[in-house]
Amino acid sequence: MRLLLLAFVGLGLALAQEAKVVRAGLQAGGTFAWAVYAMERYGIAQGLGLRVEAKTYATKQAAEVALRAKEVHVVVDDFIGVVLARQTGLPVRAVYPFSRLTGGVVVKAESPIRTVADLRGKRIGAPSLDDKSLLILRVLAVARYGFDPQKESRVLAVASPLMAELLKRGELDAALPFWHFIARMVATGEYRELVSNVQMLKELGLPTDLPLLLVVAREDADPEAIKLFIQGLRLAQERMKADETFWNELLDKGLYALPDRSLLPNVRQRWAQGLPTRWDAGVVVGLINLVQKLVQVAGPEVVGVRRLDPRAFALTVGP
Numbered sequence: 001m002r003l004l005l006l007a008f009v010g011l012g013l014a015l016a017q018e019a020k021v022v023r024a025g026l027q028a029g030g031t032f033a034w035a036v037y038a039m040e041r042y043g044i045a046q047g048l049g050l051r052v053e054a055k056t057y058a059t060k061q062a063a064e065v066a067l068r069a070k071e072v073h074v075v076v077d078d079f080i081g082v083v084l085a086r087q088t089g090l091p092v093r094a095v096y097p098f099s100r101l102t103g104g105v106v107v108k109a110e111s112p113i114r115t116v117a118d119l120r121g122k123r124i125g126a127p128s129l130d131d132k133s134l135l136i137l138r139v140l141a142v143a144r145y146g147f148d149p150q151k152e153s154r155v156l157a158v159a160s161p162l163m164a165e166l167l168k169r170g171e172l173d174a175a176l177p178f179w180h181f182i183a184r185m186v187a188t189g190e191y192r193e194l195v196s197n198v199q200m201l202k203e204l205g206l207p208t209d210l211p212l213l214l215v216v217a218r219e220d221a222d223p224e225a226i227k228l229f230i231q232g233l234r235l236a237q238e239r240m241k242a243d244e245t246f247w248n249e250l251l252d253k254g255l256y257a258l259p260d261r262s263l264l265p266n267v268r269q270r271w272a273q274g275l276p277t278r279w280d281a282g283v284v285v286g287l288i289n290l291v292q293k294l295v296q297v298a299g300p301e302v303v304g305v306r307r308l309d310p311r312a313f314a315l316t317v318g319p
Helices: 002-018 032-041 060-068 079-087 132-145 160-168 179-187 197-203 223-242 244-252 261-273 281-298
Strands: 020-027 050-057 074-078 092-100 104-108 123-126 154-157 191-196 211-218
Touching (some): 020 060, 020 223, 032 244, 050 060, 050 223, 060 074, 060 079, 074 079, 079 092, 079 211, 079 281, 092 223, 104 132, 104 160, 104 179, 104 197, 123 132, 132 281, 160 179, 179 191, 179 261, 191 197, 211 223, 223 244, 244 261
Parallel strands (some): 020 050, 123 154
Antiparallel strands (some): 104 191
């Protein structure tokens, strides 16, 4: 019996030593932490022979520095971020979609604003002037409605948590919060979604299932480990969709905060709507076309893209 026990211990140690390792860079308050927590909670990573070492960074910029310094192998970034990273010489590629374009424009429920055309001359809040939802809105407004909100409206940089109050007080006419704030705001009945990013993409003649956020990996990371990580991510998202207990745990463990727990089902539903459905050549071409349209309308100085390297988006893992 003692020999058998030692044999099992030895086997366990050998398996632990052989486990592939992926170091993941999380952004404080970001939803990537949800999926990484789910991989651990459900034992998915362990079952795949994978060890995920997660580290949280205060800002997106700090996570990028960690990626550049090889402290981490993967982060989640937007479709412009990976292009900019390659432009500066960082050897990374987007290897899998994390979340689709699920943002949009929100107004007060009783607002007279009914279409994008009504945003001309209005005060619009956005998380930043290079926010991707704002850039898409600008492209649509220029292409279909004959004005650029950046030039013919008043765009203000406003943190998403403040947008609801500023809309309520009339200091903003419209806002582009992060997706989960849209879910929370609309659920109260005090606000409505004027137009979603999906609707804007449709009007522009672009695929409506393009991802806003992608899993970005260093090219010199172990390709087998990254493949396992992507597999684990998919499995975790499937479990998250069906497990109500998991979502309550996010609040209990401080991985997400809500002013009212009753808003959680709306956040959960909006999250599920943003799950990627495919990662193929059509999505890659759509992302490239979207970046090009953003540059054409907003200009390279706003988007930051001087040249578009199509290798920023990879259907296969590895250099």
